[in-house]
Amino acid sequence: MIKGGFKGKILRVNLTSGEIRVEDLKEDWAKKFIGGRGYGTKIIYDEVDPTIDPLSEKNKVIIATGPLGGTLAPSSGRTMVITKGPLTGTIACSNAGGHFGPALKHAGFDLVIIEGKAKEPVYLWIYKGITELRPAQDIWGKSTDESDKILREKTHPLAETMEIGPAGEKQSLLANVMFNGHRAAGRTGVGAVLGSKNFKGIAVRGNQEVKVAEPEEFREAVSKTREILSKDAFSGGGAAMLGTAMLVNVLNSIGAFPIKNSQDAYFPEAEKISGETLRERNLIRNEACAECPIGCGRVTVIKEGKYKGAQGGGPEYESVWSLGAMCGISDLDAVLMANYLCDKYGMDTISAGVTVACAMELYEKGYLPQEDAPFPLTFGSGEALVETIKLMGEQKEKLGKLLAQGSYRLAEYYKHPELSMSVKKQEFPAYDPRGVKGIGLQFATSNRGACHVRGYTIAAEVLSGAVDRLKYEGKAELVKTFQDLTAALDSTGICLFTTFGLGGGDIALLLSTATGFQVGEKEFMQIGERIWNLERLFNLKAGFSRKDDTLPPRILKEPIKSGPSKGEIEELDKMLADYYKVRGWDNDGVPGEGKLKELELMVD
Amino acid sequence: MRIKVKAFATLREVLGKEREVELKEGALLKELLSPLYLPSEGVEAIIDSQSGEIKPAILILKNGRNIRFLDGLLTKLEDGDELIIFPPSGGG
Structure with missing residues (x-):
C-alpha cells in the first residue's frame, strides 16, 4: 500500500x-x-x-x-x-x-x-x-x-x-x-x-487533496528546499529577471553558440536577441508554474513594426537561439513572431528553427532549387523565417510538407543529409559540442535523439565551471551522472531547474517523505540509472545501435571558424567507449547481464 | 595596457555594461578586480570579502576561457584582453 x-x-x-x-x-x-x-x-x-x-x-x-x-x-x-x-x-x-x-x-x-x-x-x-x-x-x-x-x-x-x-x-x-x-x-x-x-x-x-506519507517531515523538506532555491542567485533572482534567455550571452561569450546551421559558433549580434534585450524591449510579466518559487517563464509582446501587438509566452533560450542565431537572425521581433506561431501550430520551436536553418543552408548552397522555394530562404532574413514557419505549420506547398518532417528528412530529400544538425533525426539544441565537449557525448547518447535536458552537463562544464569544457577526461562519468539524475527527477513531477540549487539528496528526501519509500541519494540515482537502461533496451529492440550514437560530420570534422572556441572540433571517439564502460555496457553499447541484474531489469 | 570589462544580467547594475580599464603592464586579474578600477559595489558582488576569492558560480571569462582553468585570480592580463563577468546563471 x-x-x-x-x-x-x-x-x-x-x-x-x-x-x-x-x-x-x-x-x-x-x-x-x-x-x-x-x-x-x-x-x-x-x-x-x-x-x-x-x-x-x-x-x-x-x-x-x-x-x-x-x-x-x-x-x-x-x-x-x-x-x-x-x-x-x-x-x-x-x-x-x-x-x-x-x-x-x-x-x-x-x-x-x-x-x-x-x-x-x-x-x-x-x-x-x-x-x-x-x-x-x-x-x-x-x-x-x-x-x-x-x-x-x-x-x-x-x-x-x-x-x-x-x-x-x-x-x-x-x-x-x-x-x-x-x-x-x-x-x-x-x-x-x-x-x-x-x-x-x-x-x-479536480479538488482532491494529495496526501503525503509523513506530513511533518515532508513539510520540513519543502521548507528546506524552498529556502535553498530562494537563496540561490539563479533560482532566487536571476531566473525571474531574465528567464532562460540569460544564457544567450553566456554561450556566445565562450563561443559555443551555433549560428547559420552550425557553420560557426559565435554570433556578433547576440546581444540583440539576449535575455537582457528581451527584458528591456518585450517583457510584459513573468509567469510561474505550479508551486514554483523560481518563475522563469515570460509573457512578451511585440511593440513595434509589422508584427506589432502580437503577444504570447516565451521565448525560452532554446527558441531565441534556434529561430534566431541558428538562422543567422538578430531581428528579435521576427524571432518572437516565429515563436508565437510555433506555439499556435503546436510545433517544437527547437526543431522548427533548426529545420529552417537547414533549409536556408540547402537553399544558399543551391541544393534546394529555387523552384521549390516560394521566396528566397536566406540566412539572416526575419521575414523568410516567419514565412517558412507558416509553410511548415500549415504544410503548404511541397516545401511546407517537407519542412514538417524535420531537418533530417528534408536534407535527405535534397541529397545532403549531412547538413541536418541532428542525432537520431532529432535536431540539436543550443550548444555547440565543439566548444563544450561533454554535451556532445550527451547529444550522441541521449535516448531521445539530440537533447540537452537528458543530461545538462552545461551546468558543470559552463555555468558553475566545475570542469573544463574543452577537456575530454571525465566527461563519460559526468554525462552518466547527469543522465541518471535527470531520469529520476523527471519521474517525480518536479522541474529540472530545481537542480541548479538542489542535489539528488534533497529531492530524494522530498520523495521519501511524500511517498513513505525509503529512498536516499544513492537509491535515487540508481532508479535513474534503471530508467536510462530501460529506455536503452527499448531503443536497441527498435533497431538502434552504436552506429546511431554519433554526431553530424560537421561537428566531428569542421573546426569552429571564429570566436573564443575557434579551431575546435568534437572528438567523440575520445569519450564514447569510456561512456559505454562507465555504463557497464559492452563495446556495442548493449547493457551486460550483470548490469541488468544489478538494476533488476530482466531481459525477456 | 587597456582591458575591456563586460558584465551581464544582474551584474550590469553594479558594474555597468562595458568599460575599458587602464592597467600597468603585466597586471594580474586580482589587481583589476578591486575598487581601484571597478565600482566597489561590483567588486563586492563578485569577490568574497572574507576569503578574497571569487564567489561561487560567478563566471569570469578571459577571451572566452573560464579563468578557473587559467590561473584564477592570478591570471596574467594582456593588452586588449576582454574580460566578461556573469552572475550565477542557469536555464536551458
Missing part, C-alpha cells in the same frame, strides 16, 4: 472501443521507477512493440505526473508525455511545466494511458469522478491557444488543458503537445502521435 504522494490510480482510455478503465498503480513499479517518465517508460516498454510505426494505432501515449505533482514540493508542475517518438523512432519522453500535472492529481489520477484510435476527433474530460470522451470536430483545426480557450468553455473555466494544434493533427514530426496553449512538451514529435489517434486533448479539474 503506497502511503502518499501517488493517488494510486491510472486512467486507461481506449479510443478504438471508447472504453475508459480505472486501474491500480503498481506499488512495485512505483518503487522501481517512481512515476512520470520512469513509470511511463515501463508501461511503453511492456505494452508497445518497439518495432511498430509510431504513428500506427498500436502506439500508446502516456500522460503522467509524479508523486510530488499536486503537493507543496517546489516547482512541482511538470507533466510528462511518453510514447514511441515519430521523429526519432526511439522511446520518447517530452515534458512541460504549467499546472496540468497537479490538476490531474487533484482529479484523482497519477497518469493517463491513451491507446487505439478514435474514428472521429475526440477530447477527454476528467472531473470529479467523471471521465468521458467527447466529440472534438469543432475544435479540430484550431490553434493551441484557441483550443485551450474552447476546451475551457466546453468544460469548466478553471480547467487545465492539454492540446495539440494543427501540426499535431496533420502529423508533423515536429508536433508538440501544449498545455494551456502556452507550455510545451516540445520535443520528439509527441503531438503527431496524438494526431494520428484523432485525439485533440484533455481538460481536467
